[in-house]
Amino acid sequence: MKAHISSLIQYLTNKDFSGLLTHYQRCDVHQQIDILAFVYQQSLKSLSVFEFYQHIATKLIQSNGLPELIIQQINTADALSFFTPALQCDSHFSKTNELKRNVVHYLLAGDTPPFNYLRSLLLFESNEHLAQALCQRDCKNLTPIEVYLRINKQFSPLAPHEFNALLALMEAEQTFNPANRHNLTDTLKQVAKHLQQQVLILDDQIERIGLIGAYYGLTAKQVYQAI
Template sequence: MDLSIQLLNARISKQQLNELDNDFRQLSPAQQTLQLNHLYDSAQRLSVKYDFMQNIAIRILSTNTAPSLFINQLTNIDALSFFTPALRVNKGFLVQDTQGNNVLHNVFKHADATKLPFNYVRSLMLFESNDDLVKALAQPNSHGLTPVACYIAYANKSSTPVKHEFSALLALMEIEQKQNPNAKQKLANVLKGQKVNETTILLSAAYLQRSTAQVAHLIKAL
């Protein structure tokens, strides 16, 4: 077990929670990532610890920027849900990894077709005021792609999302494009020449606001 995890466990067992923030600041980015992932893993293993571990994450990230390695490794909706209260403070949703991806980029890009994140993210925007989350939705990565564009370009999509997730995805497209109307062209550039399936063509058409025939011609997929 890494020393950073041993230290974290010791602080928790001795109720020395006020020391966690300073401890975290002294760690390497890799060790910081280990600590944050340990909090999540512990919460997943034992549900009675969920709120406690989540509050520790909030305590740590309220005064420390999340390391880029941690942002890169946060790739599923369960982890996003756990860390949402912590990311809500200190502009955590806008922190980017070395490829310029924020947490939404990484969660959307690795989206599990059986547990999509769009309705959850849309609900956060509807019921919890968080300007940074809205901004993160339109934030481009180093390739100029937004989180939604990353989903369309890279996620494993064998079929169209289920109805409520598809509706939420369309709403997220609208929110994004009100902020960053020029982002659409970047997706078209990435898809050009790629071999894509019908679902990708359909979602690209919705995102680019073109017909499926126009999109297919654009990327020469058919």
């Protein structure tokens, strides 16, 4: 076991939270990510300890900021749920990495984008930085929703509540950030490529085609004809 993880366990065992914070702050960024990953994995072992480890992770991130290298690792609904309190601190939802991507970019590129959870955060929490994150463009000029539309390779229909949540997120984004149609052509090319690789029939009944239309203000038929 790595020395910094052994020290972490010792501080937790002794309930020395002040010492734990000092230890974390003295670690380099890779060790800090190890510590956050360890705490996250511990939280998954039982619901009874989830809040305890979530509180620890939040305090650690509050003390030293969100490590840039962890942004792309928060890419599942479980990880988002665990790190939400930390992300709500100090505008971490909108913090970006070297690719100019924030946590939401990676969440929507993942296998199961948590659209409904994100929508709930927007509706019921004070998350102006989440709204800002939805509008941020990465190094390829893509918002998180555009990353989903272009890059995500999961083409099974979304559950109705997730589908409706995605439409709501589109509306929320475009209230502040009108869609950039210059991205449409490359998005269509990439989606057509993904479908071909998966030997899926490309037609206007594919849900993603309709979603692309909804985002860019076109009908599914218009999108299909543009491919």
